[in-house]
Amino acid sequence: MEAIIQLNGVFKNYGVKKVLKGIYLNIYPGQVIGYIGPNGAGKSTTVKILTGLITDYDGEVLIGGIDLKQDPIAIKRKIGYVPELAELYDVLTPREFLGFMANLYELPTTVAAERIEKMLAAFGLQEVIDARMETFSKGMKQKVLITSGILHNPEILILDEPLSGLDANSVIIVKELISKLAKEGKTVFYCSHMMDVVEKVSDRIVLIHEGVVIADGTIEELKQQKGNASLENIFSQLTATESLNKAADHLISAFE
Amino acid sequence: MNRLLVHILLSPRFFYRKLGVNIAQLKAILSTKLLMDERRPNSLQQVQQKKSDKPTKASTLGTMIMAAFLGIVFIFPLLLTNDHLTQFTLFFTLLVFFLSMMLITDFTSVLIEVRDNLIILPKPVNEKTFLLARLLHIIAHVSKIVLPMCLPSFIYLSFNIKWHGVIVLMLLIPFSTLLSIFIINMVYLIILKITTPEKFKTIISYIQIVFSIVVYGSYQLLPRLMKDVISNQFIIPQKSILLFCPPYWFAGGWLFLYEQHFTPILFSAFLLSILIPILCIWLVIKYFAPAFTAKLSLISGSVTDEISTLHKKVLPNKKSRPFKEQLVNILTNTNMQRMGFLHTWYMTARSRDFKMKVYPSIGYVIVLLVLSLFKIKQRNFAAIVDSLKVDISYIITGMYFSGFILLIALGQLKISAKWKASWIYYTTPITTPGNIINGAVKALIIKFFAIPGLIVFIVGITVGGIAQLPNLLLCISNQLFITYLIAYLSINMFPFSEDELSNQRGKNFLYSMMILLIPVCIGGMHYLFYNNIPIVIIMLCLSAIAVWLVHGSVNELSWSKIKIKA
Numbered sequence: 082m083e084a085i086i087q088l089n090g091v092f093k094n095y096g097v098k099k100v101l102k103g104i105y106l107n108i109y110p111g112q113v114i115g116y117i118g119p120n121g122a123g124k125s126t127t128v129k130i131l132t133g134l135i136t137d138y139d140g141e142v143l144i145g146g147i148d149l150k151q152d153p154i155a156i157k158r159k160i161g162y163v164p165e166l167a168e169l170y171d172v173l174t175p176r177e178f179l180g181f182m183a184n185l186y187e188l189p190t191t192v193a194a195e196r197i198e199k200m201l202a203a204f205g206l207q208e209v210i211d212a213r214m215e216t217f218s219k220g221m222k223q224k225v226l227i228t229s230g231i232l233h234n235p236e237i238l239i240l241d242e243p244l245s246g247l248d249a250n251s252v253i254i255v256k257e258l259i260s261k262l263a264k265e266g267k268t269v270f271y272c273s274h275m276m277d278v279v280e281k282v283s284d285r286i287v288l289i290h291e292g293v294v295i296a297d298g299t300i301e302e303l304k305q306q307k308g309n310a311s312l313e314n315i316f317s318q319l320t321a322t323e324s325l326n327k328a329a330d331h332l333i334s335a336f337e
Numbered sequence: 338m339n340r341l342l343v344h345i346l347l348s349p350r351f352f353y354r355k356l357g358v359n360i361a362q363l364k365a366i367l368s369t370k371l372l373m374d375e376r377r378p379n380s381l382q383q384v385q386q387k388k389s390d391k392p393t394k395a396s397t398l399g400t401m402i403m404a405a406f407l408g409i410v411f412i413f414p415l416l417l418t419n420d421h422l423t424q425f426t427l428f429f430t431l432l433v434f435f436l437s438m439m440l441i442t443d444f445t446s447v448l449i450e451v452r453d454n455l456i457i458l459p460k461p462v463n464e465k466t467f468l469l470a471r472l473l474h475i476i477a478h479v480s481k482i483v484l485p486m487c488l489p490s491f492i493y494l495s496f497n498i499k500w501h502g503v504i505v506l507m508l509l510i511p512f513s514t515l516l517s518i519f520i521i522n523m524v525y526l527i528i529l530k531i532t533t534p535e536k537f538k539t540i541i542s543y544i545q546i547v548f549s550i551v552v553y554g555s556y557q558l559l560p561r562l563m564k565d566v567i568s569n570q571f572i573i574p575q576k577s578i579l580l581f582c583p584p585y586w587f588a589g590g591w592l593f594l595y596e597q598h599f600t601p602i603l604f605s606a607f608l609l610s611i612l613i614p615i616l617c618i619w620l621v622i623k624y625f626a627p628a629f630t631a632k633l634s635l636i637s638g639s640v641t642d643e644i645s646t647l648h649k650k651v652l653p654n655k656k657s658r659p660f661k662e663q664l665v666n667i668l669t670n671t672n673m674q675r676m677g678f679l680h681t682w683y684m685t686a687r688s689r690d691f692k693m694k695v696y697p698s699i700g701y702v703i704v705l706l707v708l709s710l711f712k713i714k715q716r717n718f719a720a721i722v723d724s725l726k727v728d729i730s731y732i733i734t735g736m737y738f739s740g741f742i743l744l745i746a747l748g749q750l751k752i753s754a755k756w757k758a759s760w761i762y763y764t765t766p767i768t769t770p771g772n773i774i775n776g777a778v779k780a781l782i783i784k785f786f787a788i789p790g791l792i793v794f795i796v797g798i799t800v801g802g803i804a805q806l807p808n809l810l811l812c813i814s815n816q817l818f819i820t821y822l823i824a825y826l827s828i829n830m831f832p833f834s835e836d837e838l839s840n841q842r843g844k845n846f847l848y849s850m851m852i853l854l855i856p857v858c859i860g861g862m863h864y865l866f867y868n869n870i871p872i873v874i875i876m877l878c879l880s881a882i883a884v885w886l887v888h889g890s891v892n893e894l895s896w897s898k899i900k901i902k903a
């Protein structure tokens with residue numbers, strides 16, 4: 082099977098700071114990738130490259146066999162993106178904002194209108210569908226953003242911390258959604274800090290640290306390599322420079 | 338109206354399609370952007386906003402009415418003289434200035450919307466569509482301001498000059514608009530050059546504040562200045578040196594086309610008025626726009642977080658620390674007061690909301706002070722000093738006036754957009770909330786009264802001599818009394834712990850009445866007796882006792898008086 086997302090030696094610098102130092106990754110259709118790493122590891126940068134927000138990277142990114150630099154528009158049609166910060170035009174109502182998104186994906190108006198209503202109802206937002214989002218809670222905005230990411234039924238869904246601000250019930254909905262999308266053959270690129278969720282939803286974990294991939298495999302494979310530890314422990318073993326226990330000790334010793 | 342505007346802007350569909358633009362997406366972006374403009378407070382509302390619960394609606398109409406209102410100022414130079422060159426040089430000076438100021442504040446929210454990067458760029462929208470949408474949006478936005486702004490002048494002119502003069506003016510205005518856009522771009526570039534993108538928005542807010550003060554000042558001052566100018570027969574001549582002044586080009590260009598004065602200077606002015614704006618806008622599109630979109634995207638991007646935290650090292654400010662420490666030690670006597678003082682000190686210096694609310698009023702007070710000097714009939718400095726010597730009441734009025742800044746700051750003390758952070762007060766073991774409020778009031782007094790008060794005091798002593806000391810001390814003591822009294826009456830919450838929205842109109846009105854009536858009553862009493870020094874001394878003693886008492890009351894405010902909002 083051909084990989085749907087291929088990153089071949091992707092580098093990115095911000096001035097003198099090297100953020101990505103050669104990322105190599107092949108992702109296959111139907112996979113749910115848990116993309117994890119500590120702060121500043123380069124997760125967001127990778128996501129921004131995949132979604133076409135950063136264009137001045139070095140290396141090759143192929144999505145569905147198309148080079149991202151050659152035809153970004155064709156690639157953007159295949160991708161749904163849910164950004165990390167609840168960035169949306171909050172003076173609009175959910176119906177207006179999602180209608181706008183649907184227009185940008187050139188969905189037929191009637192199809193879009195129907196989907197918007199159904200999806201927002203599924204998230205329990207039908208009551209506020211025509212209210213301006215200025216007063217929405219973070220979780221409500223996040224639900225609108227998730228809807229905007231899947232509205233056009235994309236082949237690839239890129240999620241950057243999609244659960245931030247969501248209540249427990251909504252988290253269950255999103256987790257279910259991810260596994261159902263995967264069953265339909267969609268690829269999900271899930272970028273997060275929340276290890277327990279990543280462990281549950283992903284069928285493959287990619288761990289990056291200081292701009293390179295340092296672990297890649299199913300959760301079972303990683304556990305076997307690291308003596309049956311939890312993902313959280315594997316994460317800290319691979320990325321923490323100093324023992325985290327020691328850090329806690331230092332905190333306690335500050336009282337003395 | 339937006340629908341009509343979109344329709345007009347999209348009329349050359351065929352041409353756009355040829356350029357490779359996706360019409361459906363273009364229409365979607367443009368109509369959404371215009372809809373959002375409609376719901377955004379406009380540039381002056383941003384400064385003077387009294388936030389209400391109602392969301393902003395039909396902001397475009399508001400902007401247009403406001404622009405038309407501002408445009409009335411442009412008629413003044415037309416009334417001023419019959420010399421067209423002078424009239425229109427001043428007209429275009431005002432136009433370029435007002436337009437730049439109005440647009441500069443909108444450019445961040447409307448024209449360089451950084452959220453576009455996250456929302457539109459990941460969508461399958463090609464670059465041409467995106468750029469054209471932005472360009473058409475700029476045109477729509479600018480014309481919504483320029484047209485109503487010039488309307489009063491058009492109406493006035495259509496009665497006073499031949500009709501084709503108005504048409505010529507209409508032709509030149511787009512070029513002066515281009516020049517204004519160029520000026521804004523330059524200002525942006527300079528700001529971004531000398532400061533970090535994070536500070537950018539703060540500087541734009543300062544410009545906004547200055548703008549609102551200038552508008553206020555020009556409405557107060559222009560009619561007065563006009564009289565002087567008329568009596569002096571002020572006229573701008575045809576001189577080549579004036580070609581360095583851009584508004585002169587447009588005035589010259591107008592004269593060249595309307596009256597067909599074919600002099601070399603007017604011809605050069607005409608050429609410059611057409612060519613320079615085109616050149617400028619070409620420079621903007623070609624070089625400046627890409628550079629600053631890239632820089633501006635840093636403002637909200639996570640890139641800045643990563644980079645700036647890496648490179649910025651917090652240097653301990655060794656020099657200022659002892660001074661502030663000493664000040665706090667002298668002025669506060671408990672830890673709680675100290676906390677209130679420092680918290681207020683930092684918040685008033687760093688919170689943009691606070692500054693946006695308080696700083697314009699400082700400007701208004703300065704404008705009013707300048708105007709009250711105008712009222713003194715003498716025009717040269719020595720004469721002003723002389724009249725101040727004769728009549729110390731100006732100094733006294735000045736002192737009470739400068740106290741308004743402090744009272745306005747006091748009115749904002751409770752309010753903050755980040756009011757939720759006030760949980761710190763409710764979860765910590767505070768015994769007497771009044772301690773914190775007292776500390777906060779002290780910080781405000783030092784920040785907003787010490788300097789203007791000191792200046793007026795020094796001026797008072799210089800012109801009035803030591804004999805006026807009791808009067809000046811009474812002013813200061815009364816001002817402290819007024820401040821503490823109002824604090825006692827109005828403050829029922831911790832500093833920065835109330836939501837802006839819950840600060841309803843009724844309360845605002847009550848506060849405004851209070852800060853008007855109390856100083857007027859107390860200042861009025863002082864005014865009645867200011868020539869009678871023994872009475873002034875007795876009043877000073879009483880006032881000092883009153884300060885001591887009310888200060889104590891504020892300091893002792895207990896939990897039962899405090900409204901808890903969590």
